[in-house]
Amino acid sequence: MNFMALAVGRREIFVSVLFAFLLLVSVGASHGAGAEEEADRIKALPGQPKVSFQQFSGYVTVNQVAGRALFYWLTEAVHEPLSKPLVVWLNGGPGCSSVAYGASEEIGPFRLNKSGSGLYLNKFSWNTVANLLFLETPAGVGFSYSNRSSDLLDTGDRRTAKDSLEFLIRWLGRFLRYKNREVFLTGESYAGHYVPQLAREIMKYNTRTKHPINLKGIMVGNAVTDNYYDNLGTVTYWWSHAMISDKTYRQLLNTCDFRRQKESDECESLYTYALDQEFGNIDQYNIYAPPCNINSDGAVTRRMLRLPHRPHPIFWQFSGYDPCTEKYAEIYYNRPDVQKALHANTTKIPYRWTACSGILNRNWNDTEVSILPTYKEMIAGGLRVWVFSGDVDSVVPVTATRFSLARLNLVTKIPWYPWYVKKQVGGWTEVYEGLTFATVRGAGHEVPLFKPRAALQLFKSFLRGENLPKS
Numbered sequence: 244m245n246f247m248a249l250a251v252g253r254r255e256i257f258v259s260v261l262f263a264f265l266l267l268v269s270v271g272a273s274h275g276a277g278a279e280e281e282a283d284r285i286k287a288l289p290g291q292p293k294v295s296f297q298q299f300s301g302y303v304t305v306n307q308v309a310g311r312a313l314f315y316w317l318t319e320a321v322h323e324p325l326s327k328p329l330v331v332w333l334n335g336g337p338g339c340s341s342v343a344y345g346a347s348e349e350i351g352p353f354r355l356n357k358s359g360s361g362l363y364l365n366k367f368s369w370n371t372v373a374n375l376l377f378l379e380t381p382a383g384v385g386f387s388y389s390n391r392s393s394d395l396l397d398t399g400d401r402r403t404a405k406d407s408l409e410f411l412i413r414w415l416g417r418f419l420r421y422k423n424r425e426v427f428l429t430g431e432s433y434a435g436h437y438v439p440q441l442a443r444e445i446m447k448y449n450t451r452t453k454h455p456i457n458l459k460g461i462m463v464g465n466a467v468t469d470n471y472y473d474n475l476g477t478v479t480y481w482w483s484h485a486m487i488s489d490k491t492y493r494q495l496l497n498t499c500d501f502r503r504q505k506e507s508d509e510c511e512s513l514y515t516y517a518l519d520q521e522f523g524n525i526d527q528y529n530i531y532a533p534p535c536n537i538n539s540d541g542a543v544t545r546r547m548l549r550l551p552h553r554p555h556p557i558f559w560q561f562s563g564y565d566p567c568t569e570k571y572a573e574i575y576y577n578r579p580d581v582q583k584a585l586h587a588n589t590t591k592i593p594y595r596w597t598a599c600s601g602i603l604n605r606n607w608n609d610t611e612v613s614i615l616p617t618y619k620e621m622i623a624g625g626l627r628v629w630v631f632s633g634d635v636d637s638v639v640p641v642t643a644t645r646f647s648l649a650r651l652n653l654v655t656k657i658p659w660y661p662w663y664v665k666k667q668v669g670g671w672t673e674v675y676e677g678l679t680f681a682t683v684r685g686a687g688h689e690v691p692l693f694k695p696r697a698a699l700q701l702f703k704s705f706l707r708g709e710n711l712p713k714s
Contacts, residue, residue, distance in 0.1 A: 279417045289580045290361020296321050301586040305409040310390025311382040313410045318352050318370045328425040330373040335433025338603035340385035341377040343572040349691040359574025367695035369702050380407050383603045386587040395602050399609030404440040428461045435466025439617040446624050460627025462705050464690050465639040468647040469613040474501035476643030487521045527637045529687025569598045622677035629679045629705045633686030641682055662711035669697040672711050
């Protein structure tokens with residue numbers, strides 16, 4: 244027997260098998276065939292129309308000791324997802340769900356019908372041009388949870404940013420085909436804290452790892468930015484839009500110290516007077532839209548919400564073309580068949596899924612006084628930074644954002660001009676060295692809900708790094 248030939252033959256077989264294995268691993272990495280990823284694949288959601296794109300959802304544990312796990316929902320791009328960037332969307336509150344708002348009534352591929360029985364397609368979905376990753380953060384928001392109940396009573400900006408970074412690192416380890424993909428962070432409202440803070444954590448992480456996250460930029464809308472200028476800009480908006488009297492406006496300016504987290508009793512009473520006696524029954528998230536006042540029993544209801552940068556309560560009524568859309572989300576996502584399809588609530592959380600967590604909101608432990616220093620860090624780091632404002636929102640209004648951004652003292656590259664969508668003015672914009680600011684005309688707090696076509700144009704321009712169209 245020729246032992247040499249036999250040995251050579253075995254070696255050739257081994258090499259062939261090894262090559263085939265490596266090829267299989269490579270294909271799996273590029274096309275997403277990992278076991279963990281497959282376990283997260285959504286076959287179809289109840290009442291969902293047929294779609295060509297892939298969807299995944301599930302949990303990523305971000306802290307083993309506390310048992311904190313964050314829930315995500317990935318809707319891949321409709322066309323050529325492997326060539327499209329990864330866009331992470333965060334909703335604010337703090338305590339509000341990206342599934343309830345971003346995914347279900349703003350930028351996601353589906354909208355909910357009124358009965359909560361099914362979904363229909365959103366033709367202005369942002370997954371027409373990007374892969375969308377909706378993250379419910381921090382633990383306690385939506386389906387995200389912690390096994391340590393005290394986590395819901397002492398969370399805040401710092402833990403949210405660190406847990407979100409941990410999520411992203413571990414998620415990219417699960418979805419290897421996204422490992423080197425361009426990443427953009429987007430969101431609205433209190434995500435004006437989440438998004439820049441997560442960007443800052445990623446930038447720090449990238450300096451100490453051999454496998455950096457390919458972060459390219461951020462975009463935030465109607466964003467909580469700076470305590471003092473947000474508060475000053477808000478009461479100025481109320482007065483300039485005839486929501487409060489000259490007298491109340493002057494008293495607010497003379498009495499309130501907008502830098503304080505807790506205002507004086509005299510200031511609080513002025514806010515209460517404005518809300519109860521002068522605003523009237525309006526939706527503060529879009530002052531020209533009808534409010535959703537009717538609950539399931541037909542009675543008028545208004546829930547109260549506090550934002551950390553605002554010492555006074557506001558009426559919590561997210562609304563749009565249909566001002567009651569938040570209620571449909573709470574019907575749909577509490578359905579057992581929907582939760583099963585989403586691989587959600589696998590640990591049987593001892594409370595109903597809600598669009599916003601009042602417990603988290605009331606017990607927010609830390610909030611940065613100003614995000615402006617973080618903007619400077621991002622600009623210095625070469626990130627693309629866009630900020631936009633729906634101009635009929637009175638909660639985090641355009642005046643608040645303009646007052647805040649003015650403190651950056653940026654050099655103007657392209658002065659103020661109207662931008663267009665479908666030959667109509669979509670809003671106005673100014674381009675600075677390192678930052679682009681844009682308004683969206685006639686949009687409320689949730690810009691993509693009120694002006695979906697204009698929002699999609701804004702998003703496309705942001706991704707391309709192009710100025711908004713002048714005609």
